[in-house]
Amino acid sequence: MKYYNLKDNQEKVDFKTATIKGQGKDKGLFFPENIPQFEKDFISNLQQYSDQEIAYRCMRDFVGDEIPAEVLHDIVSETVSFDIPLKKISDSISVVELFHGPTLAFKDIGARFMSRCLSYFLKDNGKKVTVLVATSGDTGGAVAHGFYDLPGIDVVILYPKNRVSPVQEKQLTALGKNIYALELNGTFDDCQSLVKQAFSDEEINNRLFLTSANSINIARWLPQQIYYLLALKQWQVYEREAPVICVPSGNFGNICAGLLAHFRGLPAGHFIAACNANDIVPEYLKTNNLIPQKAIATLSNAMDVGDPSNFVRILELFGHQFNALQHKISGYSIDDQKTMNTIREVYEKYKYILDPHASVAFASMEQYLKENPGRKGFILGTAHPVKFPDAVENAIQTEIDIPEVLEDLMKKEKKTVEINSDFEELRRFLLHKK
Numbered sequence: 355m356k357y358y359n360l361k362d363n364q365e366k367v368d369f370k371t372a373t374i375k376g377q378g379k380d381k382g383l384f385f386p387e388n389i390p391q392f393e394k395d396f397i398s399n400l401q402q403y404s405d406q407e408i409a410y411r412c413m414r415d416f417v418g419d420e421i422p423a424e425v426l427h428d429i430v431s432e433t434v435s436f437d438i439p440l441k442k443i444s445d446s447i448s449v450v451e452l453f454h455g456p457t458l459a460f461k462d463i464g465a466r467f468m469s470r471c472l473s474y475f476l477k478d479n480g481k482k483v484t485v486l487v488a489t490s491g492d493t494g495g496a497v498a499h500g501f502y503d504l505p506g507i508d509v510v511i512l513y514p515k516n517r518v519s520p521v522q523e524k525q526l527t528a529l530g531k532n533i534y535a536l537e538l539n540g541t542f543d544d545c546q547s548l549v550k551q552a553f554s555d556e557e558i559n560n561r562l563f564l565t566s567a568n569s570i571n572i573a574r575w576l577p578q579q580i581y582y583l584l585a586l587k588q589w590q591v592y593e594r595e596a597p598v599i600c601v602p603s604g605n606f607g608n609i610c611a612g613l614l615a616h617f618r619g620l621p622a623g624h625f626i627a628a629c630n631a632n633d634i635v636p637e638y639l640k641t642n643n644l645i646p647q648k649a650i651a652t653l654s655n656a657m658d659v660g661d662p663s664n665f666v667r668i669l670e671l672f673g674h675q676f677n678a679l680q681h682k683i684s685g686y687s688i689d690d691q692k693t694m695n696t697i698r699e700v701y702e703k704y705k706y707i708l709d710p711h712a713s714v715a716f717a718s719m720e721q722y723l724k725e726n727p728g729r730k731g732f733i734l735g736t737a738h739p740v741k742f743p744d745a746v747e748n749a750i751q752t753e754i755d756i757p758e759v760l761e762d763l764m765k766k767e768k769k770t771v772e773i774n775s776d777f778e779e780l781r782r783f784l785l786h787k788k
């Protein structure tokens with residue numbers, strides 16, 4: 355499979371290059387040259403296949419012969435090596451829980467797949483690779499766990515001191531081994547700006563093989579299709595009609611992966627883009643005008659995005675046909691008050707605990723079903739409620755149980771190196787790891 359740059363269609367690269375480079379010229383996103391179709395027989399009989407086999411069939415066309423079949427089998431098996439259950443909340447709304455991985459959020463899936471592909475591609479290269487990322491919280495943890503203990507790879511994560519939650523901080527700082535956490539006296543923007551400087555610094559790039567684990571990397575984006583198939587496999591057991599699929603959205607990578615799977619033949623009655631106060635896409639769906647905004651801070655903070663970077667991929671999928679897009683996707687914007695009310699109501703009515711992101715999705719789905727009675731579907735549960743204890747416990751007035759993986763993690767010691775917002779300090783660390 356070849357991938358072309360959405361900003362310059364002449365630039366075409368293979369899977370390996372797209373995975374290593376992350377993005378093309380002019381910061382353009384890569385997009386597959388064709389959309390491989392699922393076999394009908396496969397899609398309507400998913401129960402006959404193991405989760406590993408489904409994941410393999412989902413990914414093999416995108417990887418081609420760049421990774422041998424048996425290696426790709428191992429990679430996808432490790433990618434989905436935790437529970438991804440579909441659970442019924444109400445008669446018409448189910449949830450697919452994507453938060454049983456090591457950092458309790460769906461980003462684990464993309465990070466695990468990408469890290470293993472990268473490790474495979476770089477294993478014969480002789481040089482040690484350094485993955486350098488800035489994080490405001492969630493991404494860093496998923497990347498750290500994805501790359502943990504992989505041979506030939508060091509991970510250096512910059513995060514703003516005192517500005518990530520206690521759980522997030524432990525996920526970044528307690529692993530050790532090949533994961534280095536730098537605690538920066540500054541903001542997330544300072545972290546990002548130092549990382550950018552490092553990528554354009556000649557001496558560092560001569561001495562180290564630096565790469566990023568950016569969320570727009572195709573090796574993080576494409577494997578997100580897998581869990582739409584795994585959810586459908588469970589859906590088909592008790593439902594006949596194609597599901598309405600509702601995705602809590604920020605950068606729009608997740609819903610874009612679902613739409614890609616749909617274009618390949620995955621049955622879906624409709625897609626819902628569930629947003630918080632950052633309503634750029636719901637507004638676009640009304641007006642056909644995409645107007646980036648400054649991000650607004652909300653309770654569902656992983657979706658506080660004012661200029662969703664993956665949306666260009668959705669436009670490309672639909673061939674820039676607004677009518678077709680508007681026909682397939684509905685958008686809703688849910689404010690914090692409604693997010694809190696929904697967590698409370700769903701807990702009281704159904705004894706199910708939503709995190710703020712899934713709550714935005716549930717509220718959006720309810721609204722859509724009110725306008726389109728008789729339909730049914732599932733929302734994507736993107737994070738475990740325990741990652742957002744303040745909002746959730748406040749809404750349901752009950753303490754939430756801490757899952758075992760987290761209990762072990764919280765007991766571990768935090769290991770960081772503190773640096774100032776000074777490029778020389780980062781350079782010294784990168785070159786000497788001390």
Ligand SMILES: *Cc1c(COP(=O)(O)O)cnc(C)c1O
Binds near residue numbers: 607657
């Ligand atoms: C990243 C994230 C999202 C948003 O996903 P996108 O692919 O950026 O749309 C939603 N929920 C949680 C918990 C996240 O961490």
